[in-house]
Amino acid sequence: xxxxIAVIPGDGIGKEVMPEGIRxxxxxxxxxxxxxxxxxxxxxxxxxxxxxxQMMPDDWKAQIGGHDAIYFGAVGWPAKIAxxxxxxxxxxxxxxxxxxxxxxxxxRLMPGVPSPLAGRKPGDIDFWVVRxxxxxEYSSVGGRMFPDTEREFVTQQTVMTRxxxxxxxxxxxxxxxxxxxKHLTSATKSNGISITMPYWDERVEAMAKSYPGVKWDKYHIxxxxxxxxxxxxxxxxxxxxxxxxxxxxxLGPACTGTIGxxxxxxxxxxxxxxxxxxxxxxxxxxxxxxxxxxxxxxxxSGAMMLEHLGEKQAAQSIVxxxxxxxxxxxxxxxxxxxxxDTTACGKAVADMVD
Amino acid sequence: xxxxIAVIPGDGIGKEVMPEGIRxxxxxxxxxxxxxxxxxxxxxxxxxxxxxxQMMPDDWKAQIGGHDAIYFGAVGWPAKIAxxxxxxxxxxxxxxxxxxxxxxxxxRLMPGVPSPLAGRKPGDIDFWVVRxxxxxEYSSVGGRMFPDTEREFVTQQTVMTRxxxxxxxxxxxxxxxxxxxKHLTSATKSNGISITMPYWDERVEAMAKSYPGVKWDKYHIxxxxxxxxxxxxxxxxxxxxxxxxxxxxxLGPACTGTIGxxxxxxxxxxxxxxxxxxxxxxxxxxxxxxxxxxxxxxxxSGAMMLEHLGEKQAAQSIVxxxxxxxxxxxxxxxxxxxxxDTTACGKAVADMVD
Ligand SMILES: CC(C)[C@H](C(=O)O)[C@@H](O)C(=O)O
Ligand SMILES: CC(C)[C@H](C(=O)O)[C@@H](O)C(=O)O
Numbered sequence: 001x002x003x004x005i006a007v008i009p010g011d012g013i014g015k016e017v018m019p020e021g022i023r024x025x026x027x028x029x030x031x032x033x034x035x036x037x038x039x040x041x042x043x044x045x046x047x048x049x050x051x052x053x054q055m056m057p058d059d060w061k062a063q064i065g066g067h068d069a070i071y072f073g074a075v076g077w078p079a080k081i082a083x084x085x086x087x088x089x090x091x092x093x094x095x096x097x098x099x100x101x102x103x104x105x106x107x108r109l110m111p112g113v114p115s116p117l118a119g120r121k122p123g124d125i126d127f128w129v130v131r132x133x134x135x136x137e138y139s140s141v142g143g144r145m146f147p148d149t150e151r152e153f154v155t156q157q158t159v160m161t162r163x164x165x166x167x168x169x170x171x172x173x174x175x176x177x178x179x180x181x182k183h184l185t186s187a188t189k190s191n192g193i194s195i196t197m198p199y200w201d202e203r204v205e206a207m208a209k210s211y212p213g214v215k216w217d218k219y220h221i222x223x224x225x226x227x228x229x230x231x232x233x234x235x236x237x238x239x240x241x242x243x244x245x246x247x248x249x250x251l252g253p254a255c256t257g258t259i260g261x262x263x264x265x266x267x268x269x270x271x272x273x274x275x276x277x278x279x280x281x282x283x284x285x286x287x288x289x290x291x292x293x294x295x296x297x298x299x300x301s302g303a304m305m306l307e308h309l310g311e312k313q314a315a316q317s318i319v320x321x322x323x324x325x326x327x328x329x330x331x332x333x334x335x336x337x338x339x340x341d342t343t344a345c346g347k348a349v350a351d352m353v354d
Numbered sequence: 355x356x357x358x359i360a361v362i363p364g365d366g367i368g369k370e371v372m373p374e375g376i377r378x379x380x381x382x383x384x385x386x387x388x389x390x391x392x393x394x395x396x397x398x399x400x401x402x403x404x405x406x407x408q409m410m411p412d413d414w415k416a417q418i419g420g421h422d423a424i425y426f427g428a429v430g431w432p433a434k435i436a437x438x439x440x441x442x443x444x445x446x447x448x449x450x451x452x453x454x455x456x457x458x459x460x461x462r463l464m465p466g467v468p469s470p471l472a473g474r475k476p477g478d479i480d481f482w483v484v485r486x487x488x489x490x491e492y493s494s495v496g497g498r499m500f501p502d503t504e505r506e507f508v509t510q511q512t513v514m515t516r517x518x519x520x521x522x523x524x525x526x527x528x529x530x531x532x533x534x535x536k537h538l539t540s541a542t543k544s545n546g547i548s549i550t551m552p553y554w555d556e557r558v559e560a561m562a563k564s565y566p567g568v569k570w571d572k573y574h575i576x577x578x579x580x581x582x583x584x585x586x587x588x589x590x591x592x593x594x595x596x597x598x599x600x601x602x603x604x605l606g607p608a609c610t611g612t613i614g615x616x617x618x619x620x621x622x623x624x625x626x627x628x629x630x631x632x633x634x635x636x637x638x639x640x641x642x643x644x645x646x647x648x649x650x651x652x653x654x655s656g657a658m659m660l661e662h663l664g665e666k667q668a669a670q671s672i673v674x675x676x677x678x679x680x681x682x683x684x685x686x687x688x689x690x691x692x693x694x695d696t697t698a699c700g701k702a703v704a705d706m707v708d
Contacts, residue, residue, distance in 0.1 A: 076545075083545035084552070092546075116583050118472040142511070142549040152516040156549040157496070162506035191430075191437035192446075192600065195496040195510040198438070222600045225579055226608030229470050246546065246576045247601065254580030 002035035003309055006067040006274065010045045010090075012283025013293035013342075014073020020295035020346025021071065024318055025302040027350040032314040034306070039067065044090035046077045055089030061097065064274065069305050070094065072278035073298065077285055091266075091276075095133050098273035100266035101164065102171050103131035103245060104304070105280065107232075107252030107262075111327035113336065115257050117229065127235040129252050130172040131245020133266055135164040136196075138242045158196045160241070165200060169207040171269055172239035176214045179236055184211075186218040187240035187248060200241060221247070228255055253280055260293075260335045261322075263300035265308060277305040294333040295346045296322055321352035356389035357663055360421040360628065364399045364444075366637030367647035367696075368427020374649035374700025375425065378672055379656045381704045386668040388660070393421065398444035400431045409443030415451065418628065423659050424448065426632035427652065431639055445620075445630075449487050452627035454620035455518065456525050457485035457599060458658070459634065461586075461606030461616075465681035467690065469611050471583065481589040483606050484526040485599020487620055489518040490550075492596045512550045514595070519554060523561040525623055526593035530568045533590055538562075540572040541594035541602060554595060575601070582609055607634055614647075614689045615676075617654035619662060631659040648687040649700045650676055675706035 009018040022038060029036045041064065042048055043056040055075075057063065064070060076086045094100060109115050109125040117125075142156030169186075176184040186204045190197035201218065208216050219227060221244050227234060228251050240248055253262035262280035279297025287293060303318035325331060331348035332338030340348070363372040376392060383390045395418065396402055397410045409429075411417065418424060430440045448454060463469050463479040471479075496510030523540075530538040540558045544551040555572065562570050573581060575598050581588060582605050594602055607616035616634035633651025641647060657672035679685060685702035686692030694702070 084548055087545050088548065114472070116471055118468070118470055137512075138546045138548070140548065141509075144549075144553065150516055154514045154550050154553040155495075155511045156547060157509045157511050158491075160508045162504055189597070189600075191441050192492045192597070193510060194438055194442065194492070194494065195498075196508050199498065199508040221597075222604035223613075225601055225605040226613060229583060229605065229608045243543070243547070243575075246543075247579055250576035251579040251583065251605075254583045259577075259580060 002037040003068045004066070005036060005038050005305070006064040006070045007038045007040045008044050008070060009073040010075040010283065011077050012074055012285050012288035013281070014075065014283055016288070016291060016293050016342050017279065017295040017298035018071070018073045020342060020349075021298035021302045023346050024299045024321070024350045024353060025306065027353045028306070028314040028317050031353060032311065032317065034311050034314050038071075044072075044075055046080050046086065049081060049086070055086060056093070065098070067274045068309060070274050070276040071302065071305060072276050074279065074281065074283040076283050079285065092138070094276050095266055098268055098275070099134065100268045100273070100275055101132065101134045101167055102265070102267040102269060103133040103249065104265045104267055105129045105131070105249040105252065105262060107249075107256055109256045110261070111323055112329050113257040113261070113326055115255065117232065117255055120232065125232040125256055127252070128175060128237050129245060129249040130168065130175060130237060130239045131249055132164065132168040132240070132242050134242070135159050135161060136242035158193075160196050160199055162203070165203045166207065169203055169239060172237055173207055173211040173214055176216075176237040177211055181236040182214050183236035184214050184216040185224070185235055185238045186216065187221050187224050187238065187244040188218050189221045189244075191220060224248070225251055228252060250280070258294075258335055261296040261300065263297055263304050265301070265304045267308060275305075275308055277301040277308070291341045291343065292334050293342050294335050295342050296326075296349070299346065299349055317353050320354065321349050324352045325349045356391040357422045358420070359390060359392050359659070360418040360424045361392045361394045362398050362424060363427040364429040364637065365431050366428055366639050366642035367635070368429065368637055370642070370645060370647050370696050371633065371649040371652035372425070372427045374696060374703075375652035375656045377700050378653045378675070378704045378707060379660065381707045382660070382668040382671050385707060386665065386671065388665050388668050392425070398426075398429055400434050400440065403435060403440070409440060410447070419452070421628045422663060424628050424630040425656065425659060426630050428633065428635065428637040430637050433639065446492070448630050449620050452622055452629070453488065454622045454627070454629055455486065455488045455521055456619070456621040456623060457487040457603065458619045458621055459483045459485070459603040459606065459616060461589075461603075461610055463610045464615070465677055466683050467611040467615070467680055469609065471586065471609055474586065479586040479610055481606070482529060482591050483599060483603040484522065484529060484591060484593045485603055486518065486522040486594070486596050488596070489513050489515060490596035512547075514550050514553055516557070519557045520561065523557055523593060526591055527561055527565040527568055530570075530591040531565055535590040536568050537590035538568050538570040539578070539589055539592045540570065541575050541578050541592065541598040542572050543575045543598075545574060578602070579605055582606060604634070612648070612689055615650040615654065617651055617658050619655070619658045621662060629659075629662055631655040631662070645695045645697065646688050647696050648689050649696050650680070650703070653700065653703055671707050672703075674708070675703050678706045679703045
């Protein structure tokens, strides 16, 4: 029985990079005897919203909830539709309703991609950011009082639950334990955010007791961002709350040269629901429609998806193909200083798959 | 009548760099005909806490509230005293009770200091981070429910008031307007933090109407941290909430080579209360007691203090002396690859003051 993948290209360059992602997955699947079926969906896009007045059909959960995974391009088009409508109406809904409590992103300096950090070489930067993906600072509790007066104020609660914090920490410690360095770094800010962050620290300490083989440390988020720039070689697995993880998983890829090639997974580790795999770059309205977007983030996200499905070899063959394509420097898109278009770059990676 | 400066060395290397800060201020003051009187206080330190069971005397406000400014070393010693006791018992008390609602930090690549960012030269990175310093994410509202059970949860409110947001934005727009580029960047996260951050954006938009000469833009904090690394030359004045400003004002100095030399001001612009000037580095227990700390953050903070007091020439003479000392590369501390001690470095800067 083939894996059933729900394909959602979404907006902007999401539509342009998706075919290349599928091309490479199909190539790797064929070579490794993996059967994959792609089902295409047009919702979770501005086009759909324009026609239907909402981002997704009422029965979206029935339509894609039974799939093995969701392969997602990008959503959002700030000039046309408010972020809170487009994002909270799709991406954040998936995260919450499919309980994708792990947001996982590799931070790896790839061969052939110059780092903005002086003197860093492939191998120097190679770690994972594990982000809590359902609660924390992204809450819906809060409001405004005395509107339009001088006394006006607005509040929003950060919410951390025992369940929510413990399960992301468990995932992060497990990941650290599976890696050679066995090193976990926790992002905190307990010296300033004096209620929720000390709780986070407390749960890290408690969880660490179950992983005596893992060395762990913690940094306040301010100095941690500084250390991403000054000492990216210090890190192996970095875990953070929804907001801190969000920041670190953009800053990390930036330190490796371009967020244009970074992949991500929104993962429900128990597989009770499909997980979403998407490139870190957004819909990029400024370059959409020109066919010049870099498809590597989409392709790499496909590798993460295959890995999540248990197809390690096929996944590894794609990551290897990306590395070799980048290292050869012949076929690269404009963001990396070349002039290949999206399709040519996707084909080049597909050709490298072994 | 001399300016009356309250001197609080605090903990660790705070005590070691303070004499150098004073040395350089006294030199500049003499050369520029400025009269300064330093009054020394031993509270806001672990030593004081050990003797008295609290960080500061009950009448601390009476003791230092009438001074023209507070010159502050560093506070905190995590192994000996919990951060929330030491920091909330001194630094954060000053910020709140002296209404120091602006936290101001320069991000400037100095001559002779190698940037961790490839190919960046002095002049490429030169901007200010303006941080809201009294409310936002650093609130005291929140708590824990169902402790020690599986249902346990913790909440903490972010609080933004009209007064609090508008006054920091006004300060930032004024600063931008006074600079050649007249460019303001606002840090937001309205696509994820869906109540307080859209309010922040709304107030930025409203405030911008009063400053038609200032070009402004906004970035979500995740991509903004990425842009600090990828495009530090884009920025002129960057304004953020208490948390976002905290992050950006550590990340910014990291991009310029070392947070060991960065200064900061906790400012009450109306001068109803004294402002605090302190280096960005903390008490640094790991190198305390060895006399090797870099005093330049302390000295530069002294220049910011003189500037705040209206003594522009004296302030500028100190910044120039720092630049020349760093550019000559002869007398530098270990963090910058030299082997001068704290005192030698302080004397070198003092000698350069003109
Ligand atoms: C020590 C800590 C509470 C403080 C803060 O977060 O405000 C520090 O990081 C700073 O930036 O001055
Ligand atoms: C689009 C936005 C809501 C989202 C987030 O902050 O979670 C994005 O930045 C991401 O990291 O996937």
